[in-house]
Amino acid sequence: MKSHxxxxxxxxxxxxxxxxxxxxxxxxxxxxxxxxxxxxxxQQAAEWLAKSFQGQATPEAAEMLIAIAKGSQLGPGEGWxxxxxxxxxxxxxxxxxxxxxxxxxxxxxxxxxxGAFALLDRTGDGELGRDDFDWSDRSPLTQQAQTFARIxxxxxxxxxxxxTREEWLKFFDExxxxxxxxxxxxxxxxLSAVPPPKANPAPETPLTPDILVRGLFRGxxxxxxxxxxxxxxxxxxxxxxxxxxxxxxxxxxxxxQPVVLVFGNFTCGPFRNAYALVDELAxxxxxxxxxxxxxxxxxxxxxxxxxxxxxxxxxxxxxxxTFEERLGVANTCHAKLKMGIPxxxxxxxxxxxHAYSGMPSRLYIxxxxxxxxxxxxxGPFGFKAGELEQSLLMLLMDK
Numbered sequence: 001m002k003s004h005x006x007x008x009x010x011x012x013x014x015x016x017x018x019x020x021x022x023x024x025x026x027x028x029x030x031x032x033x034x035x036x037x038x039x040x041x042x043q044q045a046a047e048w049l050a051k052s053f054q055g056q057a058t059p060e061a062a063e064m065l066i067a068i069a070k071g072s073q074l075g076p077g078e079g080w081x082x083x084x085x086x087x088x089x090x091x092x093x094x095x096x097x098x099x100x101x102x103x104x105x106x107x108x109x110x111x112x113x114x115g116a117f118a119l120l121d122r123t124g125d126g127e128l129g130r131d132d133f134d135w136s137d138r139s140p141l142t143q144q145a146q147t148f149a150r151i152x153x154x155x156x157x158x159x160x161x162x163x164t165r166e167e168w169l170k171f172f173d174e175x176x177x178x179x180x181x182x183x184x185x186x187x188x189x190x191l192s193a194v195p196p197p198k199a200n201p202a203p204e205t206p207l208t209p210d211i212l213v214r215g216l217f218r219g220x221x222x223x224x225x226x227x228x229x230x231x232x233x234x235x236x237x238x239x240x241x242x243x244x245x246x247x248x249x250x251x252x253x254x255x256x257q258p259v260v261l262v263f264g265n266f267t268c269g270p271f272r273n274a275y276a277l278v279d280e281l282a283x284x285x286x287x288x289x290x291x292x293x294x295x296x297x298x299x300x301x302x303x304x305x306x307x308x309x310x311x312x313x314x315x316x317x318x319x320x321x322t323f324e325e326r327l328g329v330a331n332t333c334h335a336k337l338k339m340g341i342p343x344x345x346x347x348x349x350x351x352x353x354h355a356y357s358g359m360p361s362r363l364y365i366x367x368x369x370x371x372x373x374x375x376x377x378x379g380p381f382g383f384k385a386g387e388l389e390q391s392l393l394m395l396l397m398d399k
Contacts (some may be wrong), residue, residue: 009302042069042209060357061216061224068212071095076137080222084363084376084387085230088394090133093120112397119393122386135387145386148397153273154191159313160337161276195312202316205306208303212305219297219350219359220304220319222378227357230375232364234259235355239294239344242334244327248292248344251370258373258395259290259366260388262341263358266333267317268299270380271311277385278363279340280390288396293343295330296353299360323348363388365395 046069049062060080067079071265074081091101099105104134122132122141135142155171175190176182182190196231205211215221224239228234234270262278264271282291300307301319310316314350320326323345330345346352352375353359361379364372365388375390 025316042071045069060226064216064222065213067286068209068216071209072212073207074212074221080378081381082377083281084374084382084384085372086374086387087230088373088398090128090130092135093394100185101130113141116393116397120390121243133390135384137381149273151191156273157313158310159208159269159315162338163275168316201308202306202307202311204301204311205304215305218304218319219353220299220301221356221360223350223357223359225354225357227355227362227375228341228372230372234261234364234372235352237347237352237355240327241353242327242331242343242345244324244345245319248342250292253292254366254370255288255368257288257290258368258392258393259292261356261358261362261364261366261387262291263296263353263356263366264333264361264379264383265296265298265300265359266336267307267310267315268360268380269307271383272337273300274361274385275337275339275385279338281385281389282341285392285396289392291341293339293341294352294356294358295326295333295343295345296359296361297346297350298329307318320348365391367395 028308046066049066049069050058053059053062060082067074072078093099093105094101097105097109097111099109106127107117107121108126117128120128120132123129131139131141136144152163153159155167157167157170171190172182175186177186210219216224234250234254236249236251238247240247250259250261260281262275262280264275266272278291282289298304298317298319300310302316303318317329320329326348327345330343332345333339352358356362356364357378359379361383363374363376363383364387365374367373373395374388376384376387
């Protein structure tokens with residue numbers, strides 16, 4: 001079914017999108033903006049594909065292709081970037097407490113550990129309600145987190161997701177300009193300042209529809225497979241460890257306690273910046289949960305959609321053409337990010353990345369019966385360690 005869909009998309013829509021882009025672009029000229037002003041052929045392709053699934057569930061791959069044809073720049077909520085799925089949301093907790101879905105659970109009525117209440121209470125108002133479990137992009141808490149994330153990325157200059165004392169002080173010294181203090185306006189100027197251009201910078205790949213379509217079919221912006229849904233059995237797999245000699249079989253690690261699967265790759269900047277939070281969770285729940293990382297296809301290789309943010313931190317990697325090359329990059333990623341969880345490496349055919357739709361990054365919780373209890377949204381936007389922990393806490397409470 002999925003392979004047939006992919007073939008149809010490739011034969012019918014890809015030529016239309018590529019031809020339309022070629023018609024609008026001339027050799028040696030800059031690529032026109034993707035939106036507004038999409039070529040009419042691309043709009044027609046989007047309308048035709050959307051109409052083809054009218055009244056039916058639209059496959060995620062078709063959703064993404066429609067979005068690209070409409071001029072998507074891959075923003076949150078566009079195409080296949082849907083919210084995560086969880087067994088343990090606000091509805092589950094409210095029913096467990098006999099509470100109204102539109103009311104709240106005060107701290108003295110909470111049926112669980114005190115520490116769990118503090119972690120679930122994201123608003124910090126002393127009550128649990130719908131807002132605490134809203135991880136959508138429209139949530140004020142999510143928007144606030146995105147603001148802090150931008151500041152963090154600005155300060156974390158080596159892009160490893162761990163802000164050091166040296167990085168913090170370096171930023172302060174540069175922002176203060178030799179003074180002992182920093183005003184609000186000075187901080188704002190420093191955070192909004194554009195870094196000076198580097199000498200002979202590597203060209204960033206323009207975000208054009210043909211780049212995105214190729215990335216879609218190559219699996220670099222995400223797998224065209226959708227992965228297991230909530231309550232489905234987790235696909236089993238056996239993959240090699242970082243030394244390339246030993247193997248890990250997923251089914252050997254399930255049953256005794258929940259398993260968290262962490263999918264990611266080195267050239268995905270958001271994954272690098274967010275991964276350290278996963279390590280914190282792995283340490284916090286090490287006695288109750290098994291964490292396992294799965295290294296997947298590169299999201300932004302230099303021979304694909306190249307990102308200047310990678311060049312800024314001296315990450316320039318071509319898409320591996322052999323398993324040994326992928327193994328080498330995985331070892332570099334493990335070392336640079338100081339990964340504390342065990343990491344296995346997907347085969348070059350991306351069999352596990354496709355089975356779980358884990359590219360470019362994603363999080364899963366597998367319960368003791370081997371079923372999916374939590375499935376994050378697709379990375380980069382859906383890779384939220386806090387959302388993972390929330391479901392993990394309630395799963396442990398459910399035990």
